[in-house]
Amino acid sequence: MPNKPLIEARGVVRHFGHVQALRGADFSVRQGEIVGLIGDNGAGKSTLIRILSGTDRPNEGEILVNGQVVRFNGPQDARGAGIETVYQDLALAPDLDAAANIFLGRELLRPGLLGKLGVLDKSKMDRLTGDAMARFGVKIRSSTEVFTLSGGQQQSAAVARAAMWATSAIFMDEPTANLGVRQTEGVLDLIRRVRDAGTAVVVISHNLPQVLEITDRIFILRLGRTVGQVASSKASVDDLIRAMMTGEFRGEMT
Amino acid sequence: MIGPAKPIGGPTTAPELPRDESDGGSSFKSPLSVFRAQSTTIFLFLVLIALAAFFSVLRPDAFPTPGNAINMATNASVLLVLAVGSTYVILTGGIDLSINGVLVFSGVIAAMAMVALGGDNPLVLLVGLACGTAAGIAWGFLNGLLVAKAKIPPLIVTLGTMGMSLGFALLLTRGVDISDVPDSLVLTVGSGRVAGIPILVIITAAVFVIGTMILAYTRFGRYTYAVGSSPEACRRASIDVSGHLIKVYTLAGLLSGLAGYLSLARFATTTLGGHSTDNLQVIAGVVIGGTSLFGGSGGLIGTLIGIVIPVMLLDGFVVLGLPPFWQQVAVGAVLIIAVYFDQLRRQLRSR
Numbered sequence: 152m153p154n155k156p157l158i159e160a161r162g163v164v165r166h167f168g169h170v171q172a173l174r175g176a177d178f179s180v181r182q183g184e185i186v187g188l189i190g191d192n193g194a195g196k197s198t199l200i201r202i203l204s205g206t207d208r209p210n211e212g213e214i215l216v217n218g219q220v221v222r223f224n225g226p227q228d229a230r231g232a233g234i235e236t237v238y239q240d241l242a243l244a245p246d247l248d249a250a251a252n253i254f255l256g257r258e259l260l261r262p263g264l265l266g267k268l269g270v271l272d273k274s275k276m277d278r279l280t281g282d283a284m285a286r287f288g289v290k291i292r293s294s295t296e297v298f299t300l301s302g303g304q305q306q307s308a309a310v311a312r313a314a315m316w317a318t319s320a321i322f323m324d325e326p327t328a329n330l331g332v333r334q335t336e337g338v339l340d341l342i343r344r345v346r347d348a349g350t351a352v353v354v355i356s357h358n359l360p361q362v363l364e365i366t367d368r369i370f371i372l373r374l375g376r377t378v379g380q381v382a383s384s385k386a387s388v389d390d391l392i393r394a395m396m397t398g399e400f401r402g403e404m405t
Numbered sequence: 406m407i408g409p410a411k412p413i414g415g416p417t418t419a420p421e422l423p424r425d426e427s428d429g430g431s432s433f434k435s436p437l438s439v440f441r442a443q444s445t446t447i448f449l450f451l452v453l454i455a456l457a458a459f460f461s462v463l464r465p466d467a468f469p470t471p472g473n474a475i476n477m478a479t480n481a482s483v484l485l486v487l488a489v490g491s492t493y494v495i496l497t498g499g500i501d502l503s504i505n506g507v508l509v510f511s512g513v514i515a516a517m518a519m520v521a522l523g524g525d526n527p528l529v530l531l532v533g534l535a536c537g538t539a540a541g542i543a544w545g546f547l548n549g550l551l552v553a554k555a556k557i558p559p560l561i562v563t564l565g566t567m568g569m570s571l572g573f574a575l576l577l578t579r580g581v582d583i584s585d586v587p588d589s590l591v592l593t594v595g596s597g598r599v600a601g602i603p604i605l606v607i608i609t610a611a612v613f614v615i616g617t618m619i620l621a622y623t624r625f626g627r628y629t630y631a632v633g634s635s636p637e638a639c640r641r642a643s644i645d646v647s648g649h650l651i652k653v654y655t656l657a658g659l660l661s662g663l664a665g666y667l668s669l670a671r672f673a674t675t676t677l678g679g680h681s682t683d684n685l686q687v688i689a690g691v692v693i694g695g696t697s698l699f700g701g702s703g704g705l706i707g708t709l710i711g712i713v714i715p716v717m718l719l720d721g722f723v724v725l726g727l728p729p730f731w732q733q734v735a736v737g738a739v740l741i742i743a744v745y746f747d748q749l750r751r752q753l754r755s756r
Contacts, residue, residue: 227643242641244634245754246701247627255631256642258624269623298754 303334498700545658633700
């Protein structure tokens with residue numbers, strides 16, 4: 152492969168008491184690609200994402216960022232490594248405006264004494280939010296409260312926030328669940344633009360036709376193990392379902 | 406450090422989005438906007454003006470006078486100090502019922518400290534202030550700890566600490582008011598004036614302005630709204646939600662302590678039994694002022710109006726010679742209407 156994986160998981164094991172959530176999962180994503188992560192309920196997708204985004208820790212196995220083994224002791228460590236996650240619930244504060252949400256937990260303060268007193272630099276945050284929205288083609292004003300946005304727009308705002316801060320990768324859990332057709336198209340376009348900008352994107356989804364449409368590669372998890380990865384252009388929905396259910400894949404595995 | 410830094414194509418590379426995505430720019434026209442916080446505040450302000458006009462027309466000799474205005478401002482001042490703290494608490498989605506108990510307790514501590522020290526000089530007054538606010542801070546911190554760390558519902562926590570603080574105040578005084586308050590406190594903070602304006606009102610105005618600035622312009626204020634709007638979003642953003650809640654309840658305690666000191670100065674006694682409905686009046690004022698009981702939206706300008714409207718109603722009824730008990734009836738009805746509209750707004754949102 153031309154470029155090395157940006158983020159890689161090797162032999163990740165995670166158990167909760169007697170429950171084996173992950174029994175040896177492998178995963179990788181390179182710069183400028185969209186990777187799908189699929190599997191039946193309980194296959195370990197969410198656990199793997201939680202581990203890669205720092206909210207959970209593996210019992211065994213290792214995580215590599217840019218070829219270096221890393222240990223995430225919390226989401227802030229993953230964030231420090233340039234990894235952002237968009238959860239299904241979006242984690243937006245509905246009463247706050249778009250700019251306040253984009254900068255939630257990362258507020259910019261005014262320079263000098265005012266900053267020491269905790270005074271926010273609202274105009275700068277508004278401007279940077281406007282810039283980011285323009286860059287990703289998201290038509291949301293910085294001053295718009297999030298609760299006034301449609302579902303698709305809220306999803307776009309959450310993706311734009313992740314894209315603004317991610318320097319290496321974005322994980323997205325069911326990014327188009329509960330969206331209409333047009334809204335889904337808007338969000339998928341946004342995901343492609345983020346990928347084109349050089350950020351690695353990982354999508355978890357149950358919507359297999361959509362996964363085939365948008366991703367470059369797909370990892371298939373079954374019962375906590377990675378059963379294989381496949382180039383999206385060389386797989387069909389039936390192939391994916393068979394792999395998810397039986398662990399067998401007809402055709403080319405990379 | 407990892408991977409390519411931005412730059413991400415110019416705006417020209419962004420293709421047109423489907424229509425559905427592009428209506429974000431005009432979302433300020435949404436019908437929800439009539440329920441926005443600013444509109445509520447403007448509406449309340451108009452109600453206040455209408456009330457003032459109504460009473461002024463009926464009693465032009467007695468209502469619209471500087472003396473009456475100062476009287477109303479003085480009556481509103483201790484409540485408003487409490488309401489600044491309560492606005493922060495309610496914005497986080499919490500509630501603080503303990504403010505009246507903490508007020509009385511802090512007043513008792515301040516009075517006892519000043520009596521113990523003896524004498525009547527500025528140092529004694531400052532020690533009283535320090536002891537009173539410290540007592541308030543301690544209760545507020547306890548509230549915050551129990552709400553944020555022990556995860557006990559704020560209604561129960563502060564109901565408990567209300568009883569405890571009031572009970573301790575009665576134990577400390579054996580149920581008898583301490584009226585041995587330094588004269589200079591009563592004559593300056595309590596009833597003194599600067600340029601015709603009561604010092605009590607000036608102190609309250611200062612608290613209000615500082616509280617408003619912090620809420621509107623600082624990260625502390627931003628987190629207060631954010632924690633009330635979505636604690637989960639804050640946690641995901643690595644904001645210390647528990648720590649912020651503790652700070653907010655402690656702030657409410659501090660202001661209750663200050664209010665206790667101001668009450669002591671104003672009435673020249675600890676008024677053990679005189680504040681039993683302060684918490685309800687304050688919460689009613691904050692909610693009438695448009696701050697949502699669900700947290701996340703509202704503000705202090707609304708609170709100011711929400712506190713002044715009941716005070717003006719009471720004053721107006723007295724001036725008109727109506728039974729002042731009508732004020733309680735009117736405020737109760739307005740409170741219910743305010744909460745009804747708040748719920749309506751939430752329902753429209755989650756549609």
